Amino acid sequence: MNAILEAGGLSRNLPGTPPVSLVTDVSLAIQPASFVAIVGPSGCGKSSLLYLLGLLDRPSSGSLRFQERDMNSLDGDERAQIRLANFGFVFQFHFLLPEFTALENVLLPMRRLGRLPLPDARAKAAALLTEVGLGAKMDKTPDRLSGGERQRVAIARAIANDPVLVLGDEPTGNLDSQNSARVVEMFRALAHDQGRAVVCVTHDPDVAAAADVQISMLDGRISGTDVRR
Amino acid sequence: MMGQLPLLGRIAARHLAGRRRQTLVAVSGVAVGVGFFLAVSAMMIGSQNDFIKTLIDAAPHIIISDELRSPHPQPGVEVHKGAAIDLRHYKVRNEVRGLRGWPEILRAVNAQPGAIGSPSLTGAITLRSGGREEALTVIGVDPSVEEKVSSVADKLRTGHLRDLESTQGGIIIGEEMAQRLGLGMGDVVGATSASGKSRSMRIVGLFKRGQSQLGPSAGYVLLREAQSLLGRPFIVNRIGVHLDDPYGAQPVARRLEMRFSYKAESWQERSADFLSLLVTRNVIMYSVVSAILLVASFGIYTVVSNSVTDKRRDIAIMRSIGFSERDLQLIFVFEGLALALIGIFAGWLLGYGLMAILGSLKFPIAGDNQYLPLDRSPRQYAIAAAASLLSGVIAAWLPARKAAKVDPVDILRGAV
Numbered sequence: 278m279n280a281i282l283e284a285g286g287l288s289r290n291l292p293g294t295p296p297v298s299l300v301t302d303v304s305l306a307i308q309p310a311s312f313v314a315i316v317g318p319s320g321c322g323k324s325s326l327l328y329l330l331g332l333l334d335r336p337s338s339g340s341l342r343f344q345e346r347d348m349n350s351l352d353g354d355e356r357a358q359i360r361l362a363n364f365g366f367v368f369q370f371h372f373l374l375p376e377f378t379a380l381e382n383v384l385l386p387m388r389r390l391g392r393l394p395l396p397d398a399r400a401k402a403a404a405l406l407t408e409v410g411l412g413a414k415m416d417k418t419p420d421r422l423s424g425g426e427r428q429r430v431a432i433a434r435a436i437a438n439d440p441v442l443v444l445g446d447e448p449t450g451n452l453d454s455q456n457s458a459r460v461v462e463m464f465r466a467l468a469h470d471q472g473r474a475v476v477c478v479t480h481d482p483d484v485a486a487a488a489d490v491q492i493s494m495l496d497g498r499i500s501g502t503d504v505r506r
Numbered sequence: 507m508m509g510q511l512p513l514l515g516r517i518a519a520r521h522l523a524g525r526r527r528q529t530l531v532a533v534s535g536v537a538v539g540v541g542f543f544l545a546v547s548a549m550m551i552g553s554q555n556d557f558i559k560t561l562i563d564a565a566p567h568i569i570i571s572d573e574l575r576s577p578h579p580q581p582g583v584e585v586h587k588g589a590a591i592d593l594r595h596y597k598v599r600n601e602v603r604g605l606r607g608w609p610e611i612l613r614a615v616n617a618q619p620g621a622i623g624s625p626s627l628t629g630a631i632t633l634r635s636g637g638r639e640e641a642l643t644v645i646g647v648d649p650s651v652e653e654k655v656s657s658v659a660d661k662l663r664t665g666h667l668r669d670l671e672s673t674q675g676g677i678i679i680g681e682e683m684a685q686r687l688g689l690g691m692g693d694v695v696g697a698t699s700a701s702g703k704s705r706s707m708r709i710v711g712l713f714k715r716g717q718s719q720l721g722p723s724a725g726y727v728l729l730r731e732a733q734s735l736l737g738r739p740f741i742v743n744r745i746g747v748h749l750d751d752p753y754g755a756q757p758v759a760r761r762l763e764m765r766f767s768y769k770a771e772s773w774q775e776r777s778a779d780f781l782s783l784l785v786t787r788n789v790i791m792y793s794v795v796s797a798i799l800l801v802a803s804f805g806i807y808t809v810v811s812n813s814v815t816d817k818r819r820d821i822a823i824m825r826s827i828g829f830s831e832r833d834l835q836l837i838f839v840f841e842g843l844a845l846a847l848i849g850i851f852a853g854w855l856l857g858y859g860l861m862a863i864l865g866s867l868k869f870p871i872a873g874d875n876q877y878l879p880l881d882r883s884p885r886q887y888a889i890a891a892a893a894s895l896l897s898g899v900i901a902a903w904l905p906a907r908k909a910a911k912v913d914p915v916d917i918l919r920g921a922v
Contacts, residue, residue, distance in 0.1 A: 324919065333826055334915045354830045361828020368918060372823035376520035386827045388513045434827075446918065 279345070280306035281441055281474055282330060287339035289325055299325040301497040302339070309441065312468040312475045314488035322497035323478045324446055330476060331364055331444045332356045344441075361390050365435030369447035372431070373419040379406060379430045380415040386437045405433040409463065425456030432463055436473070443467055445477035449484055461487045514833055517824075518840035521813050528812065532805035533849045536894055539802035540853020543795045543890045545860035548880045550791045554784055556879035561777045563657040566624065566746025567755045569776075570615075570762060572605045573769040604741035611745060611766050618758055620750030624648060624655035627729060627743055629736040633679070634696040635687045642679065642697075643724045646732020655748040658726065664691055665711025670728050678711035679725040701737035716871075796893065802849065803897035806842045811905035814838055814912075821909055822917035831910035838909045842902020849898070850891045857890070 283306045291297040300322045307313055307330075315323045328334040329341065332348060341348040343359065351359070360366075365386075373382045383402040387393055393401065406415050409429040411422075419427055428448065435443055445464065449457035461484050468475045468489070477484055485491050493501040522529045580593050605611060608625055615623035627646040632639055649667040653659050659667050663681060670676040677695070689695055691709055698704040707727070715722075733739050747762075747770075749755055755772035763770040774781065814821075821834055861880055869876050 325915075328915050328918065331826070333918070354832070357825070357828050357830040359828075360826065364828070366826045368823075368826075372819060372826075374517075374520075374820050374823065376524050385513075385824075389510065389827065389829060389833075391510070 281309050281344055282307040282476075283340075283342045284330065285340040285342075287326070287329055287336045287341060289322075289329055289334065290337045298497050300329060300336075303497075303499055304339075305492065305499065305502075307442070307474045307476060309474050310468055310472040311490060312465055312488045313477065313490045313492060314485045315476065315478045315492045315494060316480070316485050317494035317500070319480075321494045323494045325497075326494070327444055327446055327476065327478045331366060332360055361386060362438055363440050363442060365438070365440040365443045367428070367431050367435045367443065367445045367448045369450040373427055373434075375419055378416050378418055379411060379422065379426075379433075382419070382430055383434045383437050386434060390438050392438070402433070402437065405437060406430070409433050425452055425459070428452060428456065428460060429463075432460065436467065436471075441473055443473055443475045445475065445479070447479055447481075448477060449479065449481045454483075457481060457483060510833060511836070514837045515840050515844075518837050518844060521817060521837070522809075522841055522844060525809070525813065525816075528809045529845065532809045532845045533852060535802040535805035536799075536846055536849020536898065537852035537856050539798045540850050540890045540894055541856030541860055542798055543893075544853070544857025544886055545864060546795055547791065547886045547889075548857075548861050548882055549864065549878060550787065551881035551883075551886070552879040554787065555881055557780070557784070561780060562752045562773050565773065565776070566655050567749045567752045567773050568747035568759045568762070568770055570605065570611060570623075570745040570747065570766070570768050570770045572603055572743040574767065575763075575769055604738065604743045605745065605768060607766075608742040608745065611762070611768070614765065615745060615747050615762065618749075621758065622651065622654050622748045624651040624746045624748070625729065625742040625744070626652070626746065627732045627736065627738065627741055629699065629732060629738070631697050631699045631735060633683070633687060633725075634698060635689055635693075638687055640683055640687055641723060642683070644677075644697075644732055644735070645724060645726050646729040646736075647726055648729050652726075652746070655746045661713050663712045663714045667711070667726065669710040670726065670731075673708055673710045675705060675707040675731065676710040677707040677725055677727050678713065679709060680713040680722050681715045682722045683725075684709065684712055697735060699735050699737065703735055703737055705735065799890075799893050799897055802894065803846075803901040806845050806898045807901040807905060809845060810838050810842050810902045811908075813841055814905050814909045817909075818912055818917055821912045822914035825912070825914040826918070834912070835903075835906045835910040838906035839899060839902045842898050842906070843895075845902075846895050846898025850894050853890065853894070854887055857887070 285304050287300060287303040288298070289300040291299060303326055315326065317323050325334070329336050332343075336349070343363070348356065348359070373379075374385065377385070380399070380402050383405055384398055387398040387402065388395070403412070403415060406412060409432060411426060411429055411433070414422060414426060419430070422430065428451070432448075443464070448464070449460050452460060464475050464477060464484075465487055467473045477488065479485055489505055491503040491505070492499055493503070580596060583591055583593065604627075612623045612625055615621055624647060629644055631642050631644045633642050649670050653667055662678065665678060667678070670678065677697070684690060687695065689709055691712065694706050694708050696704065697707050711726075727735070729742075733741060747758070749758065752773065756774055759770040759772040759775070824834060825831075861882060864878050865880050867878060869878070
């Protein structure tokens with residue numbers, strides 16, 4: 278099967294004297310329907326790598342291909358459009374927009390993409406929230422939700438536009454073990470039941486253990502790849 | 507693309523709803539700016555229009571008088587044009603004062619579209635009553651025509667211009683002069699002219715006091731009365747011209763002067779000093795008022811700038827979801843736009859209210875209750891709205907550029 282995301286010799290330096298190297302010469306391929314965990318000590322560059330893979334940041338050198346398209350040649354608006362239609366992000370601090378209800382937060386990417394008419398989008402957002410067990414709390418604003426609930430809203434929002442790639446940046450970093458386990462289970466389902474590629478940067482051994490592929494990083498480089506399935 | 511605007515607008519609205527107090531302050535700033543712009547400009551433009559109307563209607567739009575801008579050239583100079591002739595010490599021919607051939611001039615005036623001419627004779631007489639004497643500039647007119655040419659009729663406290671025709675020896679003088687002479691309506695007064703003629707006249711009307719254009723010592727009589735009193739039968743020394751379009755007075759005056767060589771003075775020429783004063787007044791008004799609107803836009807700048815700073819996390823998350831730089835810039839421009847629009851609307855109401863209050867104020871001037879002349883034209887509302895909208899959008903656009911430049915990675919990395 279063809280990889281949906283392919284990085285070749287990806288590097289990212291911060292300009293300065295001397296330049297700081299965040300990511301150095303990383304090559305990897307992400308397969309559809311696979312759950313990939315990137316692990317490593319703090320400051321090893323795993324989050325920086327995730328931002329590069331997620332088109333939030335541009336590499337200093339190296340190539341990045343998404344569905345066999347070169348991503349480096351695209352301008353900011355084109356990259357934003359690809360993120361909107363194909364990627365979903367889940368962050369450690371479940372960045373929800375505080376003025377909007379859970380339902381509105383999930384609706385946001387759908388309305389921006391504009392593929393579904395509003396009533397359909399609403400129905401889909403409600404279905405997604407019900408799926409993550411928040412059917413009764415759709416109209417609450419984030420400050421009325423617990424940390425675990427917010428993270429589930431963030432996951433529902435991440436998959437609102439049916440992305441082929443879901444990117445997690447320490448998605449369980451702020452959750453208790455019960456909520457963590459639930460999120461891990463969701464991520465596995467996204468990969469195995471729904472056929473999406475899931476890439477997760479994590480410190481959490483439970484997340485790493487659940488992944489199909491574990492990529493270890495050290496000092497900005499890949500130090501090992503462990504394929505379990 | 508256009509489909510995104512309602513969504514971006516909604517996000518902007520939520521941001522504003524989350525900072526009510528600042529929003530209220532910024533909106534009030536715009537509202538006060540717009541409101542006072544409307545009130546001040548209504549007064550300024552209103553009084554200016556009133557002033558110009560007074561200028562225009564104080565006297566006929568064009569006055570043809572028996573003056574020449576330069577003396578007639580000597581016949582010798584006429585005959586030998588361009589020759590080296592210098593005539594000196596010649597006997598100056600005694601010219602009879604008055605408009606020569608005035609019926610022809612009057613016909614020419616009345617032939618102009620929308621023009622009416624009123625011939626008059628002005629001269630000096632002395633009014634005498636019980637030992638008191640007052641000098642009077644007497645103006646002989648044809649009341650039915652003069653009514654159409656000047657606003658004299660409006661300035662009468664009592665009586666009508668037409669009463670001159672119905673009363674033998676009728677005269678209209680100012681209130682002040684009547685007071686000085688100790689006379690009132692219907693009283694008889696002796697009039698003597700420089701030529702020695704004398705007769706008694708009856709007061710049939712009084713002017714209101716404080717008519718600077720008429721002067722305190724002017725009086726009206728019938729034209730033929732003036733001609734006989736002043737001993738100048740059939741003479742007319744002034745033709746006042748009324749035009750339907752007073753702003754076209756200058757070219758008409760020029761044409762008449764070219765043709766008859768008598769001085770024809772338009773109201774613009776007469777009031778050039780006042781008109782240039784009005785330009786200065788307008789410059790002052792618009793600069794003060796623009797300053798008010800500019801200051802109001804500072805409020806918008808502050809709100810939008812704070813909003814951008816506070817919403818850096820939201821900006822990062824929206825960028826990661828796939829909102830473009832332009833989307834985010836628009837969200838914050840919309841915030842400014844919304845503040846400006848609400849402010850403009852509130853300002854319109856405020857301005858309307860202020861005008862209603864100003865319009866109801868009574869000012870007793872020279873015994874008359876007068877109201878402020880206000881210009882309530884929609885044009886001022888439109889100007890205020892356009893100026894606030896423009897300054898508001900610019901004030902929002904400056905900080906909104908910052909929103910577009912927020913790097914989501916910086917925020918995500920340092921997120922707490």
